[in-house]
Amino acid sequence: xxxxxILIAVFYGVVVVISVGIVIAVAASTISRGPMDExxxxxxxxxxxxxxxxxxxVLLLGTIFFIPYGKTAPRNSQVVNVTAYQFGxxxxxxxVKANVPVEFVLKxxxxxxxxxxxxxxxxxxxxxGVVPTYTQKLVHTFTKPGRYxxxxxxxxxxxxxxxxxxxxxxP
Amino acid sequence: xxDTARRLTLQYVVASTIIxxxxxxxxxxxxxxxxxxxxxxxxxxxxxxxxHGLGAFVGWAGFAVMGFAFWILQEVGFELRRFGLAMARLTxxxxxxxxxGILVSTLVMHFAGSWVFLYPIPFHSxxxxxxxxxxxxxxSVLLVGLSIVTWCLSIVDTVIGPGLHAVSTNIxxxxxxxxGFGYLWPKRFGTNPEQVPYVVIPLTVIALDMIVAxxxxxxxxxxxxxxxxxxxxxxxxxxxxxxxxxxGHPVVYLLLFPAVAIYYYIVPKLANRKLVAGNVIAIxxxxxxxxxxxxxxxxxxxxxxxxxxxxxxxxxxxxITFSLTIPxxxxxxxxxxxxxxxxxxxxxxxxxxxxxxxxxxxxxxxGVVNATIAFDVVVHNTLWIVGHFxxxxxxxxxxxxxxxxxYFIPDLTGKPLYSDLxxxxxxxxxxxxGLVSFGLWLVQGLEGAPRRFAVLxxxxxxxxxxxxxxxxxxxxxxxxxxxxxxxxxxxxxxKPRSVATAEALFILAAVAAxxxxxxxxxxxGRDTAPKKSSGSATxxxxxxxxxxxxxxxxxxxxxxxxxxxxxxxxxLKDAGTSGEVGPNLDDVKPDAARVAKQVTNGGKIMPSFKxxxxxxxxxxxxxxxxxxxxx
Numbered sequence: 001x002x003x004x005x006i007l008i009a010v011f012y013g014v015v016v017v018i019s020v021g022i023v024i025a026v027a028a029s030t031i032s033r034g035p036m037d038e039x040x041x042x043x044x045x046x047x048x049x050x051x052x053x054x055x056x057x058v059l060l061l062g063t064i065f066f067i068p069y070g071k072t073a074p075r076n077s078q079v080v081n082v083t084a085y086q087f088g089x090x091x092x093x094x095x096v097k098a099n100v101p102v103e104f105v106l107k108x109x110x111x112x113x114x115x116x117x118x119x120x121x122x123x124x125x126x127x128x129g130v131v132p133t134y135t136q137k138l139v140h141t142f143t144k145p146g147r148y149x150x151x152x153x154x155x156x157x158x159x160x161x162x163x164x165x166x167x168x169x170x171p
Numbered sequence: 172x173x174d175t176a177r178r179l180t181l182q183y184v185v186a187s188t189i190i191x192x193x194x195x196x197x198x199x200x201x202x203x204x205x206x207x208x209x210x211x212x213x214x215x216x217x218x219x220x221x222x223h224g225l226g227a228f229v230g231w232a233g234f235a236v237m238g239f240a241f242w243i244l245q246e247v248g249f250e251l252r253r254f255g256l257a258m259a260r261l262t263x264x265x266x267x268x269x270x271x272g273i274l275v276s277t278l279v280m281h282f283a284g285s286w287v288f289l290y291p292i293p294f295h296s297x298x299x300x301x302x303x304x305x306x307x308x309x310x311s312v313l314l315v316g317l318s319i320v321t322w323c324l325s326i327v328d329t330v331i332g333p334g335l336h337a338v339s340t341n342i343x344x345x346x347x348x349x350x351g352f353g354y355l356w357p358k359r360f361g362t363n364p365e366q367v368p369y370v371v372i373p374l375t376v377i378a379l380d381m382i383v384a385x386x387x388x389x390x391x392x393x394x395x396x397x398x399x400x401x402x403x404x405x406x407x408x409x410x411x412x413x414x415x416x417x418x419g420h421p422v423v424y425l426l427l428f429p430a431v432a433i434y435y436y437i438v439p440k441l442a443n444r445k446l447v448a449g450n451v452i453a454i455x456x457x458x459x460x461x462x463x464x465x466x467x468x469x470x471x472x473x474x475x476x477x478x479x480x481x482x483x484x485x486x487x488x489x490x491i492t493f494s495l496t497i498p499x500x501x502x503x504x505x506x507x508x509x510x511x512x513x514x515x516x517x518x519x520x521x522x523x524x525x526x527x528x529x530x531x532x533x534x535x536x537x538g539v540v541n542a543t544i545a546f547d548v549v550v551h552n553t554l555w556i557v558g559h560f561x562x563x564x565x566x567x568x569x570x571x572x573x574x575x576x577x578y579f580i581p582d583l584t585g586k587p588l589y590s591d592l593x594x595x596x597x598x599x600x601x602x603x604x605g606l607v608s609f610g611l612w613l614v615q616g617l618e619g620a621p622r623r624f625a626v627l628x629x630x631x632x633x634x635x636x637x638x639x640x641x642x643x644x645x646x647x648x649x650x651x652x653x654x655x656x657x658x659x660x661x662x663x664x665x666k667p668r669s670v671a672t673a674e675a676l677f678i679l680a681a682v683a684a685x686x687x688x689x690x691x692x693x694x695x696g697r698d699t700a701p702k703k704s705s706g707s708a709t710x711x712x713x714x715x716x717x718x719x720x721x722x723x724x725x726x727x728x729x730x731x732x733x734x735x736x737x738x739x740x741x742x743l744k745d746a747g748t749s750g751e752v753g754p755n756l757d758d759v760k761p762d763a764a765r766v767a768k769q770v771t772n773g774g775k776i777m778p779s780f781k782x783x784x785x786x787x788x789x790x791x792x793x794x795x796x797x798x799x800x801x802x
Binding site: 007015016019020026029034035053056067090111124126127128129131134135136156161 | 213214217283284285287289291292295296297299407408409412444445447448449451452454455471473474475476477478479482485486489490493494496497500501504505507508510511512513514515517525528529532533536537539540543544545546548549550551552553613617618619621623624625626627628630754758759760761762765768769772774801
């Protein structure tokens with residue numbers, strides 16, 4: 001699991017635990033019933049709306065700056081032209097240097113594909129959709145030398161799951 | 172009139188339940204295959220996935236909640252009028268014929284373009300399906316789309332009818348009243364004497380949204396049907412992707428919003444009090460009607476081709492998608508407070524609805540992860556997404572449907588539910604087995620396991636296998652539901668508690684036996700699973716032989732085979748061939764497994780060599796190509 005995946009697991013785990021606590025309290029309340037002011041609860045729904053809005057705004061502001069868009073390749077980038085086709089990848093070079101930005105320039109010859117890259121331990125790193133007739137670009141700097149595997153992550157037909165390739169990152 | 176609505180609803184429920192059983196079975200088959208148990212060939216796998224997705228999603232869940240919408244409207248005083256009834260009947264036929272066509276084009280004619288049939292994949296079949304399969308599939312989906320539109324027209328006609336008690340006769344004003352605007356602007360959207368029932372609001376919202384959402388897809392489908400026979404006609408693949416999701420997102424809410432109407436109607440009845448809701452809940456639905464059709468691009472967060480505005484559109488989608496959690500957040504508040512400290516009895520129906528709300532909350536939270544771009548970059552196109560929507564579809568929408576069936580069936584059939592105890596067993600077991608089955612997908616997704624893979628890379632297979640006993644148990648648990656409903660409809664006498672318990676235990680024993688079989692299958696499957704991650708048809712590629720002599724002779728045999736069988740189409744420097752029909756193998760540098768798979772199955776234009784070469788020969792040529800390509 002990568003760092004962001006662990007963050008998601010923790011985030012999701014925490015909110016689920018809180019949720020389960022709430023629903024157990026609601027379920028238990030039907031067994032040992034007590035008085036409830038329904039009108040008050042209905043009136044307080046607006047407070048809940050405010051809380052939800054605040055939580056969403058916090059999450060939005062905390063994450064919106066980590067979007068993958070708009071990154072431009074620095075001058076010293078190593079350019080790798082990638083052509084996706086049913087069912088394989090053609091790479092213009094098989095090795096790139098570590099710690100120097102790599103610009104992947106991707107095109108598809110036929111249908112939608114998705115360029116997904118995994119490190120030598122099988123840990124997922126990143127992906128970008130490859131839409132036919134368009135050119136898509138992605139910049140990534142590899143820090144660890146080794147073999148990196150490419151999988152297609154957008155369903156593209158019969159041999160979608162076998163559409164593999166790899167490249168090497170050298171020091 | 173009540174009889175008409177009753178018959179209509181029963182028709183919808185029966186047809187959709189049959190589709191559930193069929194498409195559920197397909198789901199079990201493909202998941203077993205993915206775990207190396209009963210491996211099916213790749214094209215069949217993707218064809219079944221296509222049928223399972225559309226069948227379960229629209230043909231079961233969508234169809235079932237569409238039917239209950241009529242009954243709930245009837246129960247709150249909105250009768251189907253002539254036009255609405257005609258549309259409701261037309262909807263049933265369009266849906267049944269459409270789903271039938273989808274099953275024929277996928278299961279019989281091998282169409283495997285996936286249930287999102289992402290343009291232009293239907294026209295790039297790699298030789299697996301023909302034009303007619305494509306045409307019949309697309310036409311069938313078009314029929315399903317039209318059935319959604321006719322259902323929307325039926326709902327719109329019904330909600331603006333006399334049951335609304337709106338002051339105005341203006342059709343737009345009445346639609347506003349039906350969407351709950353009267354709670355916010357009582358003077359402008361006046362009613363006499365009472366406000367519109369809450370259950371009407373989500374139904375009106377989705378009926379209006381789905382008309383807006385479906386029409387562009389219908390145009391795209393017509394274009395694709397024409398393109399099937401006239402390949403020179405085409406559209407931008409990026410536009411097509413957006414149009415698909417312009418429909419593809421709201422159609423999710425075609426399931427959720429009528430399910431919300433089910434909760435809004437039944438939960439207060441069971442709790443014996445009114446829905447605990449402030450006027451503020453109407454705000455949620457104003458947000459919903461707008462945001463629902465403007466969140467489509469969160470499905471394409473990771474498509475942002477250079478020189479297009481897609482990145483900007485995608486960025487805007489995050490706050491809009493977030494805003495769409497507000498209807499869920501407020502509805503859950505209202506529904507849980509309706510139950511809180513109420514006179515809530517734990518029956519089959521009430522358990523289903525309560526656990527459905529629990530799933531709505533927890534599956535909704537995994538949806539928040541997907542909605543967040545910075546998180547989506549990790550979970551996009553992985554099994555996390557599959558876990559999220561199965562959790563939502565079966566354990567939230569499905570539980571609203573099961574709850575509605577258990578609650579309404581005495582009213583709909585005139586006969587008491589056969590066994591409420593069996594209903595509770597059904598719900599609890601489905602909940603537990605479902606959570607494990609879908610939860611494991613969440614874990615696999617976080618580990619980077621791709622979705623829509625007939626054969627997953629080896630590292631994910633053990634968790635796939637761990638899920639199988641639970642998946643089979645989940646499927647068998649549905650027999651409790653089927654048995655209970657069939658007995659009810661036959662008018663079987665209600666059994667005393669002890670007999671019902673014995674029956675449930677008997678069916679459970681069958682479930683347990685199945686788990687046992689699943690566990691045995693797990694170990695057998697693990698031992699016999701191919702070591703390489705490629706398909707079952709692929710011969711196992713052995714490591715290079717240990718002695719130099721055999722290595723050389725194997726390499727020579729491989730080289731000779733390559734020159735005679737492959738060289739006319741492929742360039743490979745070591746073999747001295749320069750064919751240009753297929754890719755230059757010195758450029759592709761495939762590994763042995765990839766070569767073996769390609770040679771065995773063939774490709775887009777490449778023939779399969781399964782019949783003309785022996786497995787040993789394929790192994791030899793694969794090992795040879797892998798060892799010399801690019802050198």
